[in-house]
Amino acid sequence: MNEERLVTQITPKSEDFSRWYVDLIRRAELADYAPMKGMMVIRPYGYAIWENIQRLLDRRIKASGHVNAYFPVFIPESFLRKEMEHLKGFAPEVAWVTHGGEDELEERLAVRPTSEAIIGHMYSRWIQSWRDLPVLINQWANVVRWEKVTRPFLRTTEFLWQEGHTAHETFEEAQEETLRVLEMYREFVETELAIPVIYGRKTDREKFAGAEATYAIEALMSDGKALQMGTSHNLGQHFARVFDIKFEDRNQKLQYVWQTSWGVSTRMIGALVMSHGDDSGLVFPPQVAPIQVIIVPISIGNWKESVLPVARKLKDSLQQAGYRVHLDDRAEYTPGWKFSEWEMRGVPLRLEIGPRDVKNNQVIAVRRDNKEKIALEMSGLEVRIGEMLTAIQKALFDRALAFQKENTREVESYEEFKRTIEEKRGFIRARWCGREECEAKVKEETMATIRVIPLNQDNLPSGRCVCCGQEATTLAYFARAY
RNA sequence: CGGGGAGUGGCGCAGCCUGGUUAGCGCGCCUGCCUUGGGAGCAGGAGGUCGUCGGUUCAAAUCCGAUCUCCCCGACCA
Numbered sequence: 001m002n003e004e005r006l007v008t009q010i011t012p013k014s015e016d017f018s019r020w021y022v023d024l025i026r027r028a029e030l031a032d033y034a035p036m037k038g039m040m041v042i043r044p045y046g047y048a049i050w051e052n053i054q055r056l057l058d059r060r061i062k063a064s065g066h067v068n069a070y071f072p073v074f075i076p077e078s079f080l081r082k083e084m085e086h087l088k089g090f091a092p093e094v095a096w097v098t099h100g101g102e103d104e105l106e107e108r109l110a111v112r113p114t115s116e117a118i119i120g121h122m123y124s125r126w127i128q129s130w131r132d133l134p135v136l137i138n139q140w141a142n143v144v145r146w147e148k149v150t151r152p153f154l155r156t157t158e159f160l161w162q163e164g165h166t167a168h169e170t171f172e173e174a175q176e177e178t179l180r181v182l183e184m185y186r187e188f189v190e191t192e193l194a195i196p197v198i199y200g201r202k203t204d205r206e207k208f209a210g211a212e213a214t215y216a217i218e219a220l221m222s223d224g225k226a227l228q229m230g231t232s233h234n235l236g237q238h239f240a241r242v243f244d245i246k247f248e249d250r251n252q253k254l255q256y257v258w259q260t261s262w263g264v265s266t267r268m269i270g271a272l273v274m275s276h277g278d279d280s281g282l283v284f285p286p287q288v289a290p291i292q293v294i295i296v297p298i299s300i301g302n303w304k305e306s307v308l309p310v311a312r313k314l315k316d317s318l319q320q321a322g323y324r325v326h327l328d329d330r331a332e333y334t335p336g337w338k339f340s341e342w343e344m345r346g347v348p349l350r351l352e353i354g355p356r357d358v359k360n361n362q363v364i365a366v367r368r369d370n371k372e373k374i375a376l377e378m379s380g381l382e383v384r385i386g387e388m389l390t391a392i393q394k395a396l397f398d399r400a401l402a403f404q405k406e407n408t409r410e411v412e413s414y415e416e417f418k419r420t421i422e423e424k425r426g427f428i429r430a431r432w433c434g435r436e437e438c439e440a441k442v443k444e445e446t447m448a449t450i451r452v453i454p455l456n457q458d459n460l461p462s463g464r465c466v467c468c469g470q471e472a473t474t475l476a477y478f479a480r481a482y
Numbered sequence: 483c484g485g486g487g488a489g490u491g492g493c494g495c496a497g498c499c500u501g502g503u504u505a506g507c508g509c510g511c512c513u514g515c516c517u518u519g520g521g522a523g524c525a526g527g528a529g530g531u532c533g534u535c536g537g538u539u540c541a542a543a544u545c546c547g548a549u550c551u552c553c554c555c556g557a558c559c560a
Contacts, residue, residue, distance in 0.1 A: 338521085
C-alpha cells in the first residue's frame with residue numbers, strides 16, 4: 001500500500017506544500033477555521049501542544065527569575081500614540097473598540113496588538129527606586145493584529161503568546177537580558193521542539209516598532225522558507241521616556257529605566273508541522289506531542305478477552321510511569337486503519353499488541369520518524385519506551401539540523417545569489433555592506449530578506465557585499481520568509 | 483491591499499455555459515451481520531433552505547448585483 005493511498009484526504013507535501021499544510025492541520029484536528037476572516041479555533045489536539053509548550057517554556061521563564069502577571073486586553077488609544085514609531089508600526093493592524101454597550105466611548109480602546117504601552121504605564125507607577133529593579137514580568141495572553149493575509153498558526157488575526165516585559169537599571173543589563181532570553185528561546189526550541197535555529201540581530205528595517213534593537217531566532221521550514229520563531233527586543237529608553245518610567249539610581253540621580261520585551265507565539269505549532277511533517281502526516285517530537293505513545297490492540301478472534309486486558313494494563317503502567325499514552329480500543333476500526341490514522345496525527349511511538357505478542361510477553365514498537373519496527377520485552381518496558389522517545393527526539397533534531405546545513409549556502413556572486421534563492425530557497429550566508437539600499441534591492445529583486453545578522457562576527461572573512469560589491473561590514477543570513 | 487481561483491449533506495467533488503420532475507456521486511456517519519497483524523465486505527438508513535442578502539423570471543444551484551469566507555501569487559507583519 002503506497003503512502004498516497006493511506007492518506008487520501010491530504011495533498012502530498014511534495015505536490016503542494018501550502019495545501020499539504022492546511023489539509024493536515026484540519027484533518028489532524030489541530031485547528032479549524034472560524035467563520036470570521038483570519039480567525040481559527042485551536043482544537044483540543046492542537047491546544048494540547050500549546051499546553052506542553054507553555055509548561056516547558058514557563059518553567060524556563062521562571063527559572064531565570066521572571067514572574068507571571070496579567071494586564072488588560074484593552075489599551076487606550078492615547079497610550080499607543082505616545083511612542084510614535086510603535087504606533088506607526090502597529091496602526092494598520094489594530095482592532096478598535098468604539099462602543100461600550102450602546103454608548104460610544106470618549107476614547108477608543110485598542111485590542112492589544114502587544115502590551116508595551118499598557119505595561120509601560122503601569123511600570124511608571126510601580127518603579128521609583130533602583131531597589132525596585134529589575135522588574136521581570138511575563139504574561140501569557142492573546143493579542144489581535146488585523147493581518148491582511150492569514151494562515152492557520154503562522155499568521156492569524158488573534159493569536160496566543162507569551163510576552164516578557166522587563167525594566168533594568170542600565171543599558172548593559174537590559175542588553176544582557178535581551179540576549180539571555182534569546183538564548184533561552186534557542187535552547188527551548190532546539191531541545192523541546194527539535195527545531196534547529198539560527199539567531200542574531202535584525203536589521204533596522206526588520207526590527208520591532210519602537211525597539212532599539214531586535215534579536216530573533218529563525219528556523220528553516222522543510223520547503224526552504226524561513227520562519228521567525230521568536231523575538232527579543234532591547235527597547236532602550238524609548239518607552240521609558242514616553243511613559244515616564246523613572247527611578248532614582250544608586251547615585252541619587254533620576255533616570256529612565258532600560259527595558260526589554262520578548263515573545264513567542266502559537267506560530268510555534270505551525271513550525272512543528274512544517275519542520276517535521278511528511279507525506280504520511282504530522283511528526284511530533286515526543287517532548288511536546290499531545291500523545292507520546294499510542295497503543296493499538298490487534299483485534300483478532302477473542303481479542304477483547306485475550307488482548308484488551310493486557311493492553312489496558314500496559315496503558316496504566318505507562319501512564320503511571322509518566323508518559324502521555326492513549327489506548328485505541330475502538331472495535332469499529334481495523335488495526336491497519338488505526339496505524340495510518342495515528343501516523344497522520346504524528347504520535348511518535350506506536351505499540352502494537354496482539355495475541356501473538358501476549359503469548360510471547362512482548363509488544364511491537366514502531367517509530368513514527370523512521371517506521372522502524374522492533375519487538376520489546378514486556379519487562380522493563382517503561383525504561384525502553386523512555387529511551388526510544390529520547391532517541392526519536394534526537395533523530396528529529398538531527399534530521400532537521402542536517403536539512404538546515406544542506407540548505408545553508410554561501411554564494412560567490414549576486415547572480416548566484418538570485419539563482420540559489422529562486423531554485424533552492426534555504427538560507428544564504430553572505431556578506432553585506434550594511435546599507436539599507438542593498439537590503440531593499442535584494443528584497444525587491446529576489447523576495448529574500450535578511451533574516452538575522454549573526455552575533456559573532458569575529459571570523460568575518462574580508463570581502464565585498466553580495467549585492468553592491470562595496471566593502472562588506474557584516475555577515476548576514478538571507479532567505480525568503482513566511 | 484492588488485492579481486487569480488473557489489464556496490453545493492461532515493470531507494472531496496459533479497451539475498451551472500444552454501434556468502424547468504424528487505439536486506447527484508465517492509468517502510465519512512448511523513444500524514445490523516461478518517471481519518480485523520498496514521486504511522476489509524455485504525445489507526439497510528440518516529443527513530442539503532446549493533455561503534449570505536437582494537434582483538430578473540411563471541420558474542434560479544444555474545442568469546445579474548452586492549456581501550462574507552477560504553485558497554494561490556505578489557506588496558505589509560509573531
